[in-house]
Amino acid sequence: MALSAQQTLELWRKVMVANLGRDHADLTARQFALLLHVYLTPPPHTVRGLSAALNLSKPVITRALDRLGRLDYLRRKRDETDRRNVLIQRTIKGSVYLREFGDLAAEIAAPMQPPPVGLVSPP
Amino acid sequence: MALSAQQTLELWRKVMVANLGRDHADLTARQFALLLHVYLTPPPHTVRGLSAALNLSKPVITRALDRLGRLDYLRRKRDETDRRNVLIQRTIKGSVYLREFGDLAAEIAAPMQPPPVGLVSPP
């Protein structure tokens, strides 16, 4: 996948700008990373595991789950075999949200070919 | 640039997770989009112009500029031909920050080829 740093930045810019209009949620970078991680890596997911994988403190994970849970993008479920654990589960709404984001990004990435406008140095 | 929605999501996940460690700033999605926009689109940039281009209110732009200015990623300069305007200028530190981010993303994108782990539907 030949993708220069410049192209990647340009892609990132277009997707983020396009997403500013679409996104009703306005998630933090951490919250978004957490959401992506849960949906794209194999379960099970626990608070402790996410804390380690994302290098974030446990309270940060808990609060991100609060927010994503309020949005119904994610759900908590007690682990019945070890009731200390909390398993994080996906939801329909979260799947839709991420799939739309992925489609949006893919559409923007498609017509990108030649190296775009350069990142000029400061004056 | 053949890039499926799945691949894009996976790329996004890896970059965001990798960036959680590197990023000293923890920028908002809006702040990051603003930063990218200023560095990747041709000047001049004004508050009003950015507000329209990013579909954000003027106070949001002002506050983002406060934050990015404190970080020395961006600089304000009064327009001397029309002193009502404020021109937003790039800085060395901002250039370095974005270039490192672009390099990181490009490195992560490089080894991605086959369609990665699927986005499974919720249970």
Next chain:
DNA sequence: CCATACCGTTTCGGATGCGCAACGAAAGAT
């Protein structure tokens, strides 16, 4: 001149996030 329009900033009240430390519940060890 003076009125008007424009630009970016500030103020206000309220919501949200953070790090750190302490906490209760549950499991495991002795």
Next chain:
DNA sequence: ATCTTTCGTTGCGCATCCGAAACGGTATGG
């Protein structure tokens, strides 16, 4: 049974962000 460890959560104080409205400084038109 009790002690210890592990789990996720919560309280605290502080910083940041938001939207809506009001504000002062600057240009422009009559």
